[in-house]
Amino acid sequence: MKSKTAQETLSITTKVVLPNDTNTLGNLFGGQLLAWMDVISSVAAHRHCKRVVVTASVNNVSFKTPIKEASIVTLEAKVSRAFNSSMEVFVDVYVEDHVTGKRHKSNEAIYTFVAVDQNGGPIEVPELIPETEKEKLRYDGALRRKQLSLILAGKMDPNDASELKKLFLGE
Secondary structure, three states, X not given: OOOEEOHHHOEEXXXXXXXXXXXXXXXXXXXXXXXXXXXXXXXXHHHHHOOEEEEEEEEEEEEOOOOEOOOEXXXXXXXXXXXXXXXXXXXXXXXXXXXXXXXXXXXXXXXXXXEEOOOOOEOOOOOXXXXXXXXXXXXXXXXXXXXXXXXHOOOOOHHHOHHHHHHHHXX
């Protein structure tokens, strides 16, 4: 199975926040943003493995700043790490200034997808090769995030979480 780079998984979409997408304060519904992020991150995961993918979890969502009605929103998703059958995908959300065109980051999320076969069973995915410094940081962090998720789900003994031990105990 051929390894892929994070850049090969890059998925970008741009949306305009319409009145139907907003709450009574004129801000984008968090659920609408989650839906957009789920779709774009699934495209990134699919590009990585070229298989059907399903959302396994939304590991982290940060709503840093509200997104106002009529905003131009760009979502960028990349696979940050591939494991046996799962892939962690980072989604960065930017809002564009209508006058200057400059973008500022307003939100981010981390999703996990699993590649599945025709029967819905997990299948192996290609390795991911990080290239940039940011990709390497996210790649390294992905194993710690996975270990933490497994511990919280009761699927891993904390004593076996080697990456978390290194982080907290300096081992």
